[in-house]
Amino acid sequence: MDFNGLLASLELGLATALMPVNLYYCMIGVMLGTALGVMPGIGALTAVSLLFPVTFHLDATPAIIMLAGIYYGTAYGGSTAAILLNIPGTPSSAVTCIEGYAMSKTGRAGIALFMTSIASFFGGSIGIILTILVSPLIVMIAFSFGAAEYFALMLLGLIAATTLSDGSVLKGMAMVVMGILFGTVGTDLYTGVERFNFGIPGLADGISIVAVAMGLFGISEVIVSIRSGSSGRHDKEKVTLRSMLPTRDDTRRSWMPMLRGGGLGAFCGTLPGIGGTVASFMAYAVEKRVNKDPSRFGTGAIEGLVAPEAANNAADQTAFIPSLTLGVPGSATMAVILGVLIIHGITPGPRLVVEQPDLFWGLIMSFWVGNIMLLILNIPLIGIWVKLLSMPYHVLYPAILTFCCVGVYTVGLNDFEVLIVGLLGALAYCLRLLDFPPAPFILGFVLGPMLEEEFRRAMLISRGDPAIFISSPISGTLMGITFVLLLVGLFGAVRRNRDLRRMSAEE
Amino acid sequence: MGDRDFKDLASSLVLILLGGSSALYAWSHYALGSIRQPGPGAFPTVLGALLVVFGVLIGIPALRREGTLPQFELVPFAAVVLSVIAFSMLIEPFGLVPSIVALVVIATVPEKRLSWTGKLLLAVGLSISCAVIFILGLGLTLELAKWPY
Numbered sequence: 001m002d003f004n005g006l007l008a009s010l011e012l013g014l015a016t017a018l019m020p021v022n023l024y025y026c027m028i029g030v031m032l033g034t035a036l037g038v039m040p041g042i043g044a045l046t047a048v049s050l051l052f053p054v055t056f057h058l059d060a061t062p063a064i065i066m067l068a069g070i071y072y073g074t075a076y077g078g079s080t081a082a083i084l085l086n087i088p089g090t091p092s093s094a095v096t097c098i099e100g101y102a103m104s105k106t107g108r109a110g111i112a113l114f115m116t117s118i119a120s121f122f123g124g125s126i127g128i129i130l131t132i133l134v135s136p137l138i139v140m141i142a143f144s145f146g147a148a149e150y151f152a153l154m155l156l157g158l159i160a161a162t163t164l165s166d167g168s169v170l171k172g173m174a175m176v177v178m179g180i181l182f183g184t185v186g187t188d189l190y191t192g193v194e195r196f197n198f199g200i201p202g203l204a205d206g207i208s209i210v211a212v213a214m215g216l217f218g219i220s221e222v223i224v225s226i227r228s229g230s231s232g233r234h235d236k237e238k239v240t241l242r243s244m245l246p247t248r249d250d251t252r253r254s255w256m257p258m259l260r261g262g263g264l265g266a267f268c269g270t271l272p273g274i275g276g277t278v279a280s281f282m283a284y285a286v287e288k289r290v291n292k293d294p295s296r297f298g299t300g301a302i303e304g305l306v307a308p309e310a311a312n313n314a315a316d317q318t319a320f321i322p323s324l325t326l327g328v329p330g331s332a333t334m335a336v337i338l339g340v341l342i343i344h345g346i347t348p349g350p351r352l353v354v355e356q357p358d359l360f361w362g363l364i365m366s367f368w369v370g371n372i373m374l375l376i377l378n379i380p381l382i383g384i385w386v387k388l389l390s391m392p393y394h395v396l397y398p399a400i401l402t403f404c405c406v407g408v409y410t411v412g413l414n415d416f417e418v419l420i421v422g423l424l425g426a427l428a429y430c431l432r433l434l435d436f437p438p439a440p441f442i443l444g445f446v447l448g449p450m451l452e453e454e455f456r457r458a459m460l461i462s463r464g465d466p467a468i469f470i471s472s473p474i475s476g477t478l479m480g481i482t483f484v485l486l487l488v489g490l491f492g493a494v495r496r497n498r499d500l501r502r503m504s505a506e507e
Numbered sequence: 508m509g510d511r512d513f514k515d516l517a518s519s520l521v522l523i524l525l526g527g528s529s530a531l532y533a534w535s536h537y538a539l540g541s542i543r544q545p546g547p548g549a550f551p552t553v554l555g556a557l558l559v560v561f562g563v564l565i566g567i568p569a570l571r572r573e574g575t576l577p578q579f580e581l582v583p584f585a586a587v588v589l590s591v592i593a594f595s596m597l598i599e600p601f602g603l604v605p606s607i608v609a610l611v612v613i614a615t616v617p618e619k620r621l622s623w624t625g626k627l628l629l630a631v632g633l634s635i636s637c638a639v640i641f642i643l644g645l646g647l648t649l650e651l652a653k654w655p656y
Contacts, residue, residue, distance in 0.1 A: 422591030
């Protein structure tokens with residue numbers, strides 16, 4: 001790879017990221033992200049869905065920079081809630097609770113918060129470096145991809161996301177298929193036939209990703225949380241700047257775990273189905289194993305705090321690699337961000353990197369700018385985040401609903417979309433009660449139309465011969481991996497059934 | 508508690524009904540095309556059929572074991588869904604503020620900790636924030652309130 005070219009790209013990216021307008025929206029994004037991440041029950045996905053309408057009326061570059069800022073900002077906010085309240089503000093900070101809250105109880109909350117910020121920045125940086133180095137290579141390979149390769153890649157992404165997640169594999173797959181089915185609503189690209197519109201003019205363009213994301217993650221979440229979601233009470237211990245300074249022992253212990261966690265997370269983030277949450281759990285397990293004195297874990301071991309935080313943030317950054325260079329998102333949040341890019345008229349994929357280098361490299365460099373902002377902002381603003389933590393849910397949820405409705409309405413000034421949000425929210429709540437995981441649905445919804453297009457194109461090219469999917473080495477390998485994952489997943493489903501039956505027989 | 512896993516049986520039923528009806532609808536309304544050139548109906552038909560298959564696979568083992576019933580929270584469910592639907596009906600004819608007031612009032616029905624003054628204050632506060640963010644901040648043309656008659 002040509003080194004000067006990379007340097008020129010980075011320079012262009014930095015110049016774009018440092019433009020005042022982009023700096024401004026980057027800052028708003030990370031602040032809003034942190035604020036929402038602090039609030040219990042709001043993760044990256046909900047935050048991105050809720051705030052998307054605000055970015056809709058901006059230009060594409062500041063819009064995506066702001067959305068990305070919201071996305072990785074929630075991770076910072078989530079860990080604050082985890083440390084101070086033992087409530088994971090986001091699922092990916094669940095591990096942070098273990099050591100972070102233990103440190104908080106022994107009066108070391110300040111140090112935990114400070115080291116978490118450092119570890120997040122450190123991990124984020126490892127992720128950014130990997131993104132910078134790997135993306136151009138993937139772009140080069142991706143240009144040789146045809147319809148069959150893209151189809152195989154998307155199929156792999158969908159299967160991996162369902163078989164590697166927890167819970168029932170069958171229900172995960174059913175949700176993917178349901179998502180694809182909902183994605184077929186609207187005008188068929190090839191023939192102009194309007195599918196599943198039942199004569200309703202509002203459905204001619206299909207269901208919008210915003211409505212789906214808000215219904216699935218905004219509305220249904222609110223219904224679930226009204227009864228269970230009580231906001232946390234936290235003892236009003238003052239977190240002063242002085243109490244944040246780590247001891248020399250803390251810093252010495254943290255270097256290697258941050259490096260290991262960051263590396264692990266950066267790798268995990270690129271894989272579909274394994275995001276920050278899984279990476280943080282893995283990093284914790286690794287630290288516990290390599291540590292000379294594992295008995296300290298659970299009582300406030302700083303290694304067990306910084307490694308998962310670094311892993312989680314590194315994974316958040318590298319998750320952008322497949323999404324931007326190939327146009328294939330690995331997680332539900334990435335699917336929403338991708339959907340938003342498409343609404344802005346930008347098609348992610350190798351062409352994006354070549355034709356709009358300012359957007360691509362500007363976004364990547366903005367990750368760094370945003371991470372530095374988070375580092376600087378987080379520490380003096382902790383007092384405000386603590387106040388947000390004690391916001392009662394009965395004030396919070398009407399605000400979430402209002403923001404959903406007004407937000408969706410302003411995207412297209414279309415009241416029909418708001419109705420769709422309500423109906424999808426109702427459906428999502430029922431599915432949730434039946435233990436269907438919502439994330440695969442949105443992945444299927446975004447990938448579905450592309451999947452269908454590539455499939456039909458591949459069939460046209462090969463004159464109806466399905467061997468096209470296994471004849472080329474790349475798509476053949478991808479299909480092979482998909483097949484193995486499918487077998488593993490189905491085997492897991494069979495075993496799960498057996499276990500459930502045994503359990504019910506023993507009762 | 509029942510003597511069958513009713514949660515999974517219900518899941519199975521949902522998948523079979525949804526999948527079956529979409530497959531049949533797509534199959535009878537849209538051209539299937541050929542394998543060489545799949546038509547607009549091909550993909551939805553296959554997807555619907557897949558859902559039926561998943562439904563059967565989830566349903567059969569559920570017949571042979573016990574399970575727990577999920578707790579359906581009717582009041583929060585109805586309040587939240589109806590509040591969103593009310594907003595969608597009111598926003599075009601009446602404008603932003605009346606829609607937000609209706610939304611907040613309906614959505615907070617299950618909430619006993621909030622008094623009427625609290626609800627109204629919340630609605631006013633949210634109206635002001637939305638007006639600041641969307642009208643002043645983003646420069647959108649939203650009417651605060653109007654009377655259609």
